[in-house]
Amino acid sequence: MSGVFLLLCASMLACTAAFDIGLSTKCVTIPTEMAMCNDVGYSEMRLPNLMGHTNMAEVVPKSAEWQNLLQTGCHPYARTFLCSLFAPVCLDTFIQPCRSMCVAVRDSCAPVLACHGHSWPESLDCDRFPAGEDMCLDTLSKEYQYSYKELPKPSCQGCPLIEEFFSHKTVLEAFCDNNFAVKVKLAKKKSASGLYEYETEGPVEFIKQGLLLPYDTRTMIEQWLLINENCAQKLIRTRPTVYVIAGDIHHGKVKVNRIFHWQKKDSQLTLATRRWRHHKC
Numbered sequence: 001m002s003g004v005f006l007l008l009c010a011s012m013l014a015c016t017a018a019f020d021i022g023l024s025t026k027c028v029t030i031p032t033e034m035a036m037c038n039d040v041g042y043s044e045m046r047l048p049n050l051m052g053h054t055n056m057a058e059v060v061p062k063s064a065e066w067q068n069l070l071q072t073g074c075h076p077y078a079r080t081f082l083c084s085l086f087a088p089v090c091l092d093t094f095i096q097p098c099r100s101m102c103v104a105v106r107d108s109c110a111p112v113l114a115c116h117g118h119s120w121p122e123s124l125d126c127d128r129f130p131a132g133e134d135m136c137l138d139t140l141s142k143e144y145q146y147s148y149k150e151l152p153k154p155s156c157q158g159c160p161l162i163e164e165f166f167s168h169k170t171v172l173e174a175f176c177d178n179n180f181a182v183k184v185k186l187a188k189k190k191s192a193s194g195l196y197e198y199e200t201e202g203p204v205e206f207i208k209q210g211l212l213l214p215y216d217t218r219t220m221i222e223q224w225l226l227i228n229e230n231c232a233q234k235l236i237r238t239r240p241t242v243y244v245i246a247g248d249i250h251h252g253k254v255k256v257n258r259i260f261h262w263q264k265k266d267s268q269l270t271l272a273t274r275r276w277r278h279h280k281c
Contacts, residue, residue: 027090031056036063036070037083045087050094051123059086072226073153073219074109081105084137098136102126112227115156152211154224155253159231162243163260171244171272174258176281178246180210183262183273184221187240188232198225198232201240207273211249220254221245228256235259244269 025046030037034056037045053059063086070079084097103126110120130136175181183205188196204217212220225232235243242262247255262269 028056030087031060033060034063034087036067036079037087040080040083040087042089044090046090046094050085050088050096053086062086068226069109069112071223072109072112073223074112075105077101078105078109080137093135096129096136098138099126099129099131101137102129111156115227116229151216151252152213152220152249152254153252154220154227155255156227157255159228159234160256160259162234163258166260166268168268168272168275171260171269172276172279174246174260175208175272175276175279178208178210178257179248180212181207181244181246182212182217182221183207183242183244185240185242186221186225186232186236188236196233198222198229198236207244207276208246224254224256231256244273 025048027044028047030043030045032038047056047059048054049059051059051062053062063082066082070082075081081097081101084095088094088096102124106120106124106126113120132138185201186198187201188198191197200218200221204221206212206214206217225235235241244258244260244262245256246258246260248257249255260269
């Protein structure tokens with residue numbers, strides 16, 4: 001289980017359920033070490049913040065614990081939501097996120113936490129935020145919500161068997177039975193925090209594109225690895241490894257069903273990918 005998600009939940013549960021926004025505050029520059037909020041459109045934040053943190057020694061490491069969750073792409077406004085709490089913009093008054101924004105982020109991101117065995121933190125109970133009558137950060141426009149829902153998104157799932165021995169006929173059947181199939185090299189590296197990050201190396205090769213979007217597939221695969229970290233740990237060994245991954249997309253959710261290990265002398269996978277061009281299911 002990811003150490004990042006364990007730290008994240010422990011720290012968030014320890015936060016106060018509400019914060020007195022009437023307290024005296026000061027404006028400080030958002031430090032470069034606070035990567036989560038370096039590109040949110042403003043450079044100064046208030047301390048104490050809306051999480052009750054009083055100094056940067058608290059804010060920077062606590063905000064860093066959310067970084068992996070944000071990289072899963074669980075919601076396009078997750079960063080805005082979290083930065084409004086960790087690094088509220090330095091104006092005459094606190095601008096809180098609207099309850100609708102909290103609900104939208106929670107409904108998309110809570111399943112990612114659940115995949116790692118944790119629930120949405122009580123400290124981020126959406127009822128603590130204004131319903132919209134007061135000035136607050138609103139949720140996405142209806143047009144953006146629609147386009148976001150249309151993008152294929154990875155989901156939490158059990159880890160498919162990593163197939164090492166198979167015939168080219170088995171592979172062709174898998175291509176027929178699934179919506180998409182791609183050839184991809186997967187790798188991992190240690191981050192500055194000492195935890196592993198998962199990534200693709202080189203281009204993603206489409207064998208069967210299906211409903212996948214060419215410009216979004218590489219990011220989608222990396223997000224799938226972050227969400228399903230138990231699978232990522234099994235897939236990515238001491239060195240980058242090549243796989244053929246086949247799966248389905250239902251209601252915008254991506255599910256990986258078959259994983260074939262591509263070895264250098266694997267004639268069966270090579271034969272299957274060549275014959276697929278003229279294969280009839």
